[in-house]
Amino acid sequence: MIKTLHFFAFILLALFVTTKAISQSNTDDLRKREIDKTYWSEISRTVKQGDFEGYSATCHENAILVTTTGEKKLSYPMSTALARWKQGFLDTQQGKQMDNVSFRFSQRIGDETTAHETGIFYFTSHDSEGKLIAESYTHLEALLVKKGDKWVCLMEYQKSKATREEWDALK
Template sequence: MKLGVKMRRICLLIVLLFIQFIYAQDIIINELDEAWKKLENTVSTGDFRSFKSVYHQDAVLVNGITKNSYPIKNAFEGWEKGFIDTKSEEIIANIDVKFSERLFDEFTAHETGIFHYYTINKNGDKNDTYVHFESLWVKKNNKWKMIMEYQKSRTTEAEWNTL
């Protein structure tokens, strides 16, 4: 076989492997985006059971605001009332996320960004919270589960808008 033919085959193989790598990355990002969409939807509908299913059963919440770390189950106890109020239409709740960094492979992911959580009560009063966060995910049985949520610090709408 001539050297030119071998080189073309090698180049073609490299291009195909690169395309496969890019495609695989897109699939992972899409899967993670779907997990976040599920989380966002559960907050806005007050579906507490589905919200909890986004998290791994052994997940940990690291709260940089209060300087604590505890099992996510303890955090659920504090968050449940907001879901009850949302489901009963006492409040409107929503969460949005923006990412500054997303590191991942086929089975693990670490994401950094800001989330914007807000509620609107029956009087129309809006309560906005912006928080720097990190999340750590694992993929088990073809499902992404958050295993660690680190709420690092509060931030501002201005910083949210620049991200």
């Protein structure tokens, strides 16, 4: 009888743990799909269309850009980066260049209103004739927060250059 009670207790505990894990997995999947739809896809769309205002709207008003990809290691307001990037958006919008960015992830942590995403972004820029003028793979971390019904960036950390092989490994 005691063995039977222990067995049933074990089964109930296993079912509870499994149900909890499935529930967390479903919550994580829902958050990732929501972020993909309302943040990462929006970033890609705005870069491709040269929509500077749309891109700016994906950033929290106090967002920070950290970059250690060049010789200097820098941290500054995203508004400063946006001012520097604006001409590229305008050139894309006017058809002077064609830009694209896509993302792949190695780690995605979060809850209903916060997320820390780690991965690589792949950026390309072509001139109006289709000639490649810029291409880069960059290790990325992003700290996101949900404001209302959309996700916005609090911090983007462009860590280091990545390789095509590292990008391919994240398929």
